[in-house]
Amino acid sequence: MSEWWTYGLRDLLLFSPRTYYRLFELYNLEWWPLQILALALGVAVFVLLLRGGERAGRAIAVILVACWLWVAWGFHWQRYASINLAASYFAWAFAVQALLLLWSGVVRGRLTPAAVGRLQQYAGLGLFLFALLIFPLMGPLLGRSLTQAEVFGMAPDPTALATLGALLIAGSRPAWALFPIPVAWCLISGATLWAMDAPDFAVVPLAAILVVALAVGGAVMHARAGRSGK
Structure with a gap:
């Protein structure tokens, strides 16, 4: 028997690319036309990001909570678990993220769009x-x-990316507790797509890394500006 360290990520993949993408097809067909509502909610979040203010921030958080809970149950628990043994853990992680968004965004109002650097703002809105x-x-x-198609509010990748975009605009002092799960998911998704030889495997991880770099850079600049202003 080969030693365990001789196995690569591709050897551990339990499903084929065809099975993986067929999963999204069956999922979309089962829940059509829920995708229209999900896209409408996404447009509402974008408008709220542009509007700004505490009420807008809490409304954004409520929508994101609903999206993360839906993906946890509707996609990971109900669908992805049928081909991936780890999907139940992903479902719990997405549910935890929803609770964190509820606490930080709805209760504490930490998702309020605020005045950030132009690069950070454009990057967040663009993402x-x-x-x-x-x-x-x-x-x-x-x-x-x-x-x-993978749709915001129903599929994990666009939901995680959109959330990171919103977090990037949520002030110069981000709610750091809201970053780890979306970023971790982006890295996991990228590794999965790489194992399937998908040509777009790097898109989601690179976007997540860029968000973290911009968020850290913005926080550092804000801290320096605060010290120089004293």
């Missing part, structure tokens, strides 16, 4: 729009069926 409008089209552009 949110990418997750909402472009990400569902990536599959068809790569030759997959439109019925396999």
Whole structure:
């Protein structure tokens, strides 16, 4: 028997790319036309990000809580668990993220869009729009069926990316507790797609790394500005 360290990530993958993308197709067909509502909620979040204010921040948090809970149950628990033994743990992680968003965003109001650096603001809004409008089209552009599209609020990747985009605009003192789970999911998803030889495997991880770099950079600049102003 081969030693365990001789196995790579591709050897541990329990499903084929065809099975993986077929999962999204069956999921979308089962819940159609819920995707329209999900996209409408995404548009509402984008408008609220532009509007700003404490009430907008709490409304954004409420919508994101609903999206993370839905993906936890509707996708991970009900669908992904049928082909991936780790999906039940992913479901619990997404549920925990929903609780963190509830506490930080709804109760404490830490998701209020605030005055941040122009680069940080444009990057956050751009990432949110990418997750909402472009990400569902990536599959068809790569030759997959439109019925396999991954939609914000229903699929994990665009939901995580959109959340990171919103967090990037939530002030110069981000709620750091809200970052680990979306970032971790982006890295896991990227590793899964890499194991399947998907050409877009690097998109989600690189976007998450960029968000963290911009958030840390913005926090450092804010701290320096605060010290120099004393």
